Amino acid sequence: MKDGGRLAAAIEVLTEVETRHRPVQLALKDWGSAHRFAGSGDRTVIGNLVFDALRNKASLGARMNDGSARAVVLATYCLGWGKGLQALSDVLEQDHHAPAALSPDEIACLSQEPDSTPSPFEQADIPEWLWPHFETVFGESAIEEGQALATRAPVDMRTNTLKSDRDKVLKRLAHTGAKATPLSPVGARIEAKPDLGRMPHVQAEEGYRKGWFELQDEASQLAAHLAQAKPGEQVLDFCAGGGGKTLALAASMQNKGQLYAYDADRLRLAPIHERLQRASVRNIQVKDPATSSLDDLVDQMDLVFIDAPCTGTGVWRRRPDSKWKLAEKALQDRIEDQRRVLESASRYVKPGGRLAYATCSVLREENQAQADWFLEQNPSFQSVSALDIWKTTLPDARLPKYVSDRGDILLTPGSTQTDGFFIALFQRVQ
Numbered sequence: 001m002k003d004g005g006r007l008a009a010a011i012e013v014l015t016e017v018e019t020r021h022r023p024v025q026l027a028l029k030d031w032g033s034a035h036r037f038a039g040s041g042d043r044t045v046i047g048n049l050v051f052d053a054l055r056n057k058a059s060l061g062a063r064m065n066d067g068s069a070r071a072v073v074l075a076t077y078c079l080g081w082g083k084g085l086q087a088l089s090d091v092l093e094q095d096h097h098a099p100a101a102l103s104p105d106e107i108a109c110l111s112q113e114p115d116s117t118p119s120p121f122e123q124a125d126i127p128e129w130l131w132p133h134f135e136t137v138f139g140e141s142a143i144e145e146g147q148a149l150a151t152r153a154p155v156d157m158r159t160n161t162l163k164s165d166r167d168k169v170l171k172r173l174a175h176t177g178a179k180a181t182p183l184s185p186v187g188a189r190i191e192a193k194p195d196l197g198r199m200p201h202v203q204a205e206e207g208y209r210k211g212w213f214e215l216q217d218e219a220s221q222l223a224a225h226l227a228q229a230k231p232g233e234q235v236l237d238f239c240a241g242g243g244g245k246t247l248a249l250a251a252s253m254q255n256k257g258q259l260y261a262y263d264a265d266r267l268r269l270a271p272i273h274e275r276l277q278r279a280s281v282r283n284i285q286v287k288d289p290a291t292s293s294l295d296d297l298v299d300q301m302d303l304v305f306i307d308a309p310c311t312g313t314g315v316w317r318r319r320p321d322s323k324w325k326l327a328e329k330a331l332q333d334r335i336e337d338q339r340r341v342l343e344s345a346s347r348y349v350k351p352g353g354r355l356a357y358a359t360c361s362v363l364r365e366e367n368q369a370q371a372d373w374f375l376e377q378n379p380s381f382q383s384v385s386a387l388d389i390w391k392t393t394l395p396d397a398r399l400p401k402y403v404s405d406r407g408d409i410l411l412t413p414g415s416t417q418t419d420g421f422f423i424a425l426f427q428r429v430q
């Protein structure tokens, strides 16, 4: 395929996502199945166009005076990827599979800066209703943080220290350009490639199959690290889902002590078994909500980890379609879910034990406000500074920018080049 056909395909897929509310990965897959002649290189470019158009939909829509799929895909190619107006015009005119040639209005928008400054939410590439929420959290950096959430994410991996070490993983992945992550002591990173670039499929690597590393963003690695699960402890991962944090906690525990993985949704737990096996985790009991109870764990845990259900505003780099689907009602629902989870999970912490609360959201309502609420409701818990643990256990890592008075930490793409992630720690004092 030439770029003209790829642009047409990207517009078709994006239209499908927006008008029929199809998840972007599914829409891309369906397009691929219906167009078998397209090679893997074509699919990569089409996918990159669709994802980048979604990431920058508000700013490109403002620039084009038109938020349609055609307008934002053409603007992605011309402006976002820096191909320029001439190259875009040539591509549209020389390929009969290409979308229609540029209109005079489109040429005008693509060739000159707009007369008026776009609104802050458009510059930040976030939904309008979320702008005040971003301002509350980030103040003067709100546009910058929104823009960082609209960039491509790297591929981050966590070394499974039960089976390997970071040097060995980096050596094995040398051909991919993987480098040590700057903050997590067990992380490896392949930087995002620009424009047409394709990211390597690291799950096909021998090291992955052997369980030497897991795919995991550096922020998630740091959240698990800050919880400080220790060998010999009794630890409950209360929202274990597919087991990303469970595996990191197990590695910290060096397979010693007892780790329990629970999730209210048994379907979400399903992938955990295969992952635990590949990673050689042995000190674990998976608690299926349909068949097992946690009653005997009440007041028994040294550490309970809550990777709470949330709006996912911190992972928009990876799921840009979710950015435009998020509704205020969903935020309210997640706030209620989080309170329910905090109330239930905290019952398992023993006197003197710890509770870790994490979300992949950047919104105050889901983060600091929930930590405030929990402390108000539960006088038997007090706050523990995650920042102090960062300082003592990550002495070489730059300090995070967004830290609350209590020492709760918010990581962001703009400040730590990670996903957006919040972590607060508590200790049960009585």
Ligand SMILES: C[S@@+](CC[C@H](N)C(=O)[O-])C[C@H]1O[C@@H](n2cnc3c(N)ncnc32)[C@H](O)[C@@H]1O
Pocket (backbone or CB within 6 Å): 238, 239, 240, 241, 242, 243, 244, 245, 246, 262, 263, 264, 265, 268, 307, 308, 309, 310, 337, 340, 341
């Ligand atoms: C952010 S996801 C967890 C991701 C997972 N920890 C990982 O690292 O792959 C949040 C999880 O919380 C679970 N959840 C939601 N409400 C819950 C509840 N009341 N009790 C336990 N788990 C709950 C959801 O099913 C979902 O799997």
